[in-house]
Amino acid sequence: MKKFRSFRLDPANQCLWRGEKRVPITPKAFDVLRYLVEHPGRLVTQDEILEALWPETYVNPELIKKYILGIRKVLGDRHDQPIFIETLPRRGYQFVAPVSEDVVADLQDLSPHPTSRMVGREDALDALHIALKKALRSQRQVIFVAGEPGIGKTTLVDSFHQRASHQGNVRTARGQCVEGFGGKEPYYPMLEAIGQLTRTPDADPVVQTLAKRAPTWLIQFPSLVKAEQREALQREILGATRERMVREICEALEWLSSETPLVLIIEDLHWVDPSTLDLLSALARRREPAKLMLVCTYRPVDVILSNSGLKALKQDLQVHNLCTEIALERLPEPAIAEYLGTEFPDASLPSAMSNLVHRHSGGNPLFMVAIIQDLVKRDLIAQEDGHWKLTTSLETIDPGVPQSLQQMLEVQFERLTATEQRALEAGSVVGEHFSAWTIATALDEKPDHLEDVCDELAARQQIIKSVGSQELPNGVLSAHFEFRHSLYRQAIYRRLSSGKRSRLHHAVAERLRALSGPGRRELASEIAFHFENGREYEPATRFLILAAENAAARFAYRDCIQVLQHALQLVARIESAAAAELEVQVLEFIGDAHYALGAMPESAAAYQSAACRAAAAGLKAAQVRALSCMVWPFGLIDPDRGIAAVNQAVEVTRDIQNSILFARTQMLAAGSRLLYDCWREEDALLCASAYKQLKELGDTETLPFHNTMSAYVQALQGNYLEALEMFEKGIPKLNQPTSLMEHFSALGGKTMVLLRVGRLGEVLEIVRDARALAEKNGNDPWLFNFREAWLRMLALDFEGSARVCDSILRMKTHYPTGQPQTIARIARGYAAIAGGFTDIDRGQYGHAIELFSQVRDPETTPKFFLHWMWRMIAWLGISEAWLQSKNIEKATVDADGFSHSALQTADPHLQALAWEIQARIALFKKDWAHAEDWVHKAVEILRRFEVPVAAWRVHATACQLYVGKNQYAEAEAHRERAQAYILKIANSFPKDEPLRESFLSAAPIARILNVTGQDLAAAG
């Protein structure tokens, strides 16, 4: 601390001391004084002060004069004979008093008894310190501090906090749960606490730990993420879930606390949001050693009223001995006597004084302090000759003290001036914490004036305290204030008539809206709260939608749905025409959130409600959108209903003159029919022409999902490069909103194309990355598991494929259409064939045919995405099994069936395989002519399409054919081409990838690679 004459400047507490007495000074005057004291003995110009204290705002230089005047008054300095501040006319000021460092005071400030005025809480403080000691020994501690309003929870925790921070090598952070809108902001107090940790001088390890262990949290602090990191981070957290967010921060906090112990204080848990509660629950239950202490305060009564899950959580933790509770009781009379003793040292107060205060306050410390302050303000206790004294008899005071705290506060309030009352009323509407700017503009008054009014109140230590100047989102620097206690705010708020309340809420909402500017979500739930209480339901709903977006960005989809359900209630009260549109928007958003949670029936139901509501209100475009959305969830649980919905969407678009919307919907509908029902030439044409039309119309807003559908259609026609390009576009890039399904369906499509074109190595890489990500997120990576099963099938590793399939079959899946199970059956079937015995009835072939038949049977296997393609592959498998078991008659029947349906599609892969199996059957029959014919047909397809995974088989069969016909040169030419395709596939893997080796050594491959033209001739 700096000392000058009898004064000390205390920057930590932002106050000025004269001896042991705190000297009232407004925050701005304090800042100016501090600047002068820190630059003593030289000229300080007005500009310098303005530049140093308010660098980015315009402040009228005249104000400096005013502050100097105030400072002189406080210091008792004289303008004409200054001993502290000298004015150098037209140039500036100079601090002329000698300034020294007051080391003793600094040490005192660091002493372990900073809040000497806290009485009667020795046991509680001891309990906290014992817990801290345990935490320092890596025994995680969870402490609840409970008690009625004003009982002293915050005071106790403050005192502990201060001492813990002075312990050295302990990190501390605090978060505050907020009444009203706070509960709608997922992780509100946790984000506050973590934010604090990232702003301390030793924040580096914190930020690094977040980056490494909790990217889902790091991204919540945009200012900590460098632009070049953003894309990687965005990918890293794709599809994250609530579970992942919780796990990551637990691990990050544990990691951080392993080095430096961490005390985390969360205040007023009775207002906690469900996500934070989840997180605290996880943090309390984890058993990993951690130098972590969690201190939570709450009011038991409010927990019961708010119906929060806190009660159950706390009871459960208590049963399992995972937490300790400190219940604060009211202060006994001796504690009050002690308090009076410390407040009024050397006083000659009657001993019955403590009894009186105790009787009136009931031992509630907040009330106790209020009574005593009131007596001082009214000069009933006053200093005379340096001693505190009662200036009247105890008996006259006794009946004068109000009966309740509320009454007491009302009396105090009524003694204030009209402007002071107005300022506080507006403040009570804004919340615990308010800026002078907000209340002034809400009241249509000058901000400077109200700032002075509040500064005065704060300096008199009445009702509010100053918490310094902060920059508002609109760049204005404004003084901020806080109610000294939440009950003060409540008392003032309760006095307001309901009309006045809602007028003020409305005005505050408008100010905050102007502050936050368009597109900014930070203040959304707060603004929504004020609009709702200002009975402006339309803007309230709009801001709730923004608040729901906030929740979704924190992967807190359940909270997001809760916010939206609340919005639905408000929508019902909107009288304007916007009601229906908003309702549809909210319902659709609910559908999205359920979808993100994997709750498909709920998602479909919400979209359906949206579609119905839109239909009833004649909002055709909105109806089309909602109907189109239905295909996402229904695609996974009931594809026919999805198709019906998009078909209906097309019908509705016929009534609207909007060619883009029409083409978009046509494309989606045709694509859905092709992918979920069956292949039809006319749908393929429709899909392609709609896509072309959208491109020509310059449509930029088609949902990636629509394009992905259309890309699949391209892929199924063998237009692989084009499809690949379209899928790539569907994979979200820099800063795009993260939608897991969009990403997965595009990535899934990409792997399908890569498989067809033989780039198996790339697929393996994608599969591994995606699976690692899914594991982090706690998602079911079924899509990628069965891609791997498929990949291994193509690489002839049937055992490996079967292993992956078994893992899929063991997994619980949410999707009744059982897509992964189907692929698993097929892979198992092929594995059985590869392992094959000849005994069809009892051996592996029989098993394979059984599995394939299950896939073909619509009862066992209902429709799913691309089900027809898989059913064909199963049919091919049946024919293969019969062929290998040498039952040619049956093999022919099934091969004919398969070929017939494959030739109905436009898929070169299926078609090449269809000709190939026919050729092999003909070869078996030694029907060379037909075999050659089929081989030619297959080769013809390969000439037009690049499908290596089918191509090597075709050429291998061709080679076999020409050996049979003794045409060795042709045989060798085909063998070489088969080999080239095989090597192309193998070389897509890294050299050391075991799958590469196993592919190259699989029997059918080895047959081709290890044989030369001469061998062929010799064999022939």
Ligand SMILES: Nc1ncnc2c1ncn2[C@@H]1O[C@H](COP(=O)(O)OP(=O)(O)OP(=O)(O)O)[C@@H](O)[C@H]1O
């Ligand atoms: N042990 C104490 N000794 C002296 N004064 C106290 C004590 N406890 C609380 N006070 C006084 O009472 C006021 C209210 O206490 P505090 O804010 O800690 O209550 P709280 O329990 O946190 O209330 P709430 O539930 O509303 O948050 C404090 O500002 C302080 O002036």
Ligand SMILES: [Mg+2]
């Ligand atoms: Mg408190």
